[in-house]
Amino acid sequence: MAALRREPGAPHLLDARRGGGLRAPIAGATPVDTAAADALAVFDKAAKLLLVGAADEVRALTEVCARWRAQGHAGVRVLAGGVEALPPAAAAAAPPAPPVFVSAGMLQRQAALAPASLVFDAGTDAPLQRIGRAANVARPGEAPRHAARRIARELARSGVVAGLDPLIVVVADHRAAPAWREAWQATAYANPRFYLGSDAEFRVALARDERMATDRGKPLPGPCDR
Structure with missing residues (x-):
């Protein structure tokens, strides 16, 4: 699926789901390993970054976000609600999981x-x-x-x-x-x-x-x- 065109000023989507490689990709998102020391090496510290996980991973991602912000990446945020809260066009490649x-x-x-x-x-x-x-x-x-x-x-x-x-x-x-x-x-x-x-x-x-x-x-x- 082709990546969505990112509007000027919009944050970069980071697919931080556990086992993300085994799931359908989020359109326009960059997979990221939150445990890797160099996870944000390709991004400028001033970049706007939006961490997207599953709904039950949001609390853990807020801790990752706080750690990265302490390292100087002031533009990192976490998407409340996880991947299910993405607009339909971005989430089209990530269908809802079963209960x-x-x-x-x-x-x-x-x-x-x-x-x-x-x-x-x-x-x-x-x-x-x-x-x-x-x-x-x-x-x-x-x-x-x-x-x-x-x-x-x-x-x-x-x-x-x-x-x-x-x-x-x-x-x-x-x-x-x-x-x-x-x-x-x-x-x-x-x-x-x-x-x-x-x-x-x-x-x-x-x-x-x-x-x-x-x-x-x-x-x-x-x-x-x-």
């Missing part, structure tokens, strides 16, 4: 650190809903697009920062995830991650993770342990 599902452990950590950034569909078990906020639960029969718009307003009131604080949407059925993802793409809180499972499955998964953590480093039982 991303997270583990019970990740959901538990998010519930402990930022319960206001959890969203639940109406079919989620009531005990599981309680790890978040009641205002972030879809109403029975409420369409995802309506629920997303309503809950997005609650998220903003709760101080959840669009493009910086990733959401986890808890769904009772994995088939609901694509509709929820599409609904959130129309809000400021694009590209959420998902958790699938009942409250019982959530508790079992946490217990299993705790058991595995306790057993880590111990010899496995069996003939090889004799």
Whole structure:
């Protein structure tokens, strides 16, 4: 795909997505390895540079941005919302990824650190809903697009920062995830991650993770342990 013509004064797009070489390219962007010491060697220190990552990479990229600005690249910024926030013409070569599902452990950590950034569909078990906020639960029969718009307003009131604080949407059925993802793409809180499972499955998964953590480093039982 041909690169887009950059308007005078517009920033250079830097494709900073992890594993970017395995994804469709962003039109007009320069791939960059944020861990490389000479990542910005080809750019003048006065150049305007816009780091583009996936939505869940934005927070890490703000740290990269701060490091580069401290090194004298004062024109570096990060695109809030990640690649999904690019204009359609620039993002045409980077189609949306399928819904991303997270583990019970990740959901538990998010519930402990930022319960206001959890969203639940109406079919989620009531005990599981309680790890978040009641205002972030879809109403029975409420369409995802309506629920997303309503809950997005609650998220903003709760101080959840669009493009910086990733959401986890808890769904009772994995088939609901694509509709929820599409609904959130129309809000400021694009590209959420998902958790699938009942409250019982959530508790079992946490217990299993705790058991595995306790057993880590111990010899496995069996003939090889004799």
